[in-house]
Amino acid sequence: MPFMPFQILGFWLRGLLAAAMLVAGPLLLKYWYDHRHVEVRTQVLAPVDDETRRLDRDVEAPVVVRREDWRFGLNRETAALLGGLALIGLSIGGGSFAYPLLLKRGRREDEPDDSLRGQMRRLRRPDGTDLYVELYGPEDGPPIVLTHGWGADAAEWCYAKRELGDAHRLILWDLPGLGRSSQPTGRDYSLEKMARDLDAVVGLAGDAPVTLLGHSIGGMIILTYCRLFPEALGTRVSGLVLAQTTYTNPVKTTSHAAFYTAVQKPLIEPLLHLTIALAPLVRAMNVLSYLNGSAHRSTHKDSFSGNETRGQLDFMARYMPKGPPAVLARGMFGMLRYDATDTLASIPVPALIVPGGRDPVLLPSASAKMAEAIPGATLLELEGAKHAGLFEYHARFADAVRRFVAATAVAPGSRR
Structure with missing residues (x-):
């Protein structure tokens, strides 16, 4: 042109804008990578004896931490993965696939x-x-x-x-x-x-x-x-x-x-x-x-x-x-x-x-x-x-x- x-x-x-897309894509993928394993923290309620009740003491329930693998679904990790892949895909292939496909392919003599x-x-x-x-x-x-x-x-x-x-x-x-x-x-x-x-x-x-x-x-x-x-x-x-x-x-x-x-x-x-x-x-x-x-x-x-x-x-x-x-x-x-x-x-x-x-x-x-x-x-x-x-x-x-x-x-x- x-x-x-x-x-x-x-x-x-x-x-x-192109530079921002290219930077944002890998950052979103890094966020997904860093959070692909989720820590789940659960408090376990222990029994309380009569002496503890009599003294009105607060007893802190123990916490159990376990690691769970990320699952595809409606969560931030999934959004980061899909968003990162989409931005990288658009950054390197949007011109070849997205916009030109909306136009007609001309006859050989028109190209x-x-x-x-x-x-x-x-x-x-x-x-x-x-x-x-x-x-x-x-x-x-x-x-x-x-x-x-x-x-x-x-x-x-x-x-x-x-x-x-x-x-x-x-x-x-x-x-x-x-x-x-x-x-x-x-x-x-x-x-x-x-x-x-x-x-x-x-x-x-x-x-x-x-x-x-x-x-x-x-x-x-x-x-x-x-x-x-x-x-x-x-x-x-x-x-x-x-x-x-x-x-x-x-x-x-x-x-x-x-x-x-x-x-x-x-x-x-x-x-x-x-x-x-x-x-x-x-x-x-x-x-x-x-x-x-x-x-x-x-x-x-x-x-x-x-x-x-x-x-x-x-x-x-x-x-x-x-x-x-x-x-x-x-x-x-x-x-x-x-x-x-x-x-x-x-x-x-x-x-x-x-x-x-x-x-x-x-x-x-x-x-x-x-x-x-x-x-x-x-x-x-x-x-x-x-x-x-x-x-x-x-x-x-x-x-x-x-x-x-x-x-x-x-x-x-x-x-x-």
């Missing part, structure tokens, strides 16, 4: 499959980043450069390869620090740095003008690219596809934006710093979140409309433990400083804006504003979709991209 800065709150809440492979390239950048790039599809097809969401990798485009790769030249890349791309030595995860990386990837298309397609932070990187490389628009770039993205700091264009904006400085940013400082711990908590199913629940809530398959949900939930927490946090800092509002009106190429109709992560209203501000923009809402709408409704999305590229692509060797 692509990650936004405000979702760092969920990182920590899910992680701390995500990243086994398709194209030509693999490595791009060495001046800051030390080694970018992984994959070229897929016919060399003479209209080129599309695909930029994935934050925390994901190029595998997010597995449906695009299957549905667009027969007639288009797809150029997919992993953002720095994610997937098979290395981390920059200077720890620069600003959107400006990623836009310059995108420019290098665009160069792999040769003379053919490309369509830039971006999801979530991918769209933000594209708009930053438009600001930094305006001369490329209409020459090296023939069109833009911006899917489930925003034009400004995403904290301001999400649901409950007023709350998140208020807590950005006092809560979100300190938690991002803490995530960087405690990255190994956060990664362990993210692994537990995936194993116990809370990552699946969060992904379902934010990214899917309820029509996803088990495979689609698990595919996106797996990004939770995969992403390096320090990398994710630094990229989130970059998004907090992002604003492309003034760039929109100066974009001279056609743009297809694709919001998810029910996206709670980046609201459709942000896409509507982009569509109004970009002169050649078209708004196409994926009705019912959330933040992973291009993944859940992949056939509809691919068809929209296909038609857009057919209408806007420039033949190889020509310039606008």
Whole structure:
């Protein structure tokens, strides 16, 4: 699932809950183990003679102590045993068994499959980043450069390869620090740095003008690219596809934006710093979140409309433990400083804006504003979709991209 800065709150809440479950389970089992033998104390009433009665003496009855084995039933020991086993079971298997079983198993063609492979390239950048790039599809097809969401990798485009790769030249890349791309030595995860990386990837298309397609932070990187490389628009770039993205700091264009904006400085940013400082711990908590199913629940809530398959949900939930927490946090800092509002009106190429109709992560209203501000923009809402709408409704999305590229692509060797 692509990650936004405000979702760092969920990182920590899910992680701390997962850690608490993993600790509480063994503690309950220890309580059961320590009490599996029960001591029963019984007072034995001894006969009292006449002299004792005459002197009105109190006689303490002797106590007999015997040990009995614990028995399964309505008692604290049974509750501790069952509770401990349940917490440990949920901690290590809830994601695999509990939540995904509630979803339908899709047809084979509906399940995500990243086994398709194209030509693999490595791009060495001046800051030390080694970018992984994959070229897929016919060399003479209209080129599309695909930029994935934050925390994901190029595998997010597995449906695009299957549905667009027969007639288009797809150029997919992993953002720095994610997937098979290395981390920059200077720890620069600003959107400006990623836009310059995108420019290098665009160069792999040769003379053919490309369509830039971006999801979530991918769209933000594209708009930053438009600001930094305006001369490329209409020459090296023939069109833009911006899917489930925003034009400004995403904290301001999400649901409950007023709350998140208020807590950005006092809560979100300190938690991002803490995530960087405690990255190994956060990664362990993210692994537990995936194993116990809370990552699946969060992904379902934010990214899917309820029509996803088990495979689609698990595919996106797996990004939770995969992403390096320090990398994710630094990229989130970059998004907090992002604003492309003034760039929109100066974009001279056609743009297809694709919001998810029910996206709670980046609201459709942000896409509507982009569509109004970009002169050649078209708004196409994926009705019912959330933040992973291009993944859940992949056939509809691919068809929209296909038609857009057919209408806007420039033949190889020509310039606008």
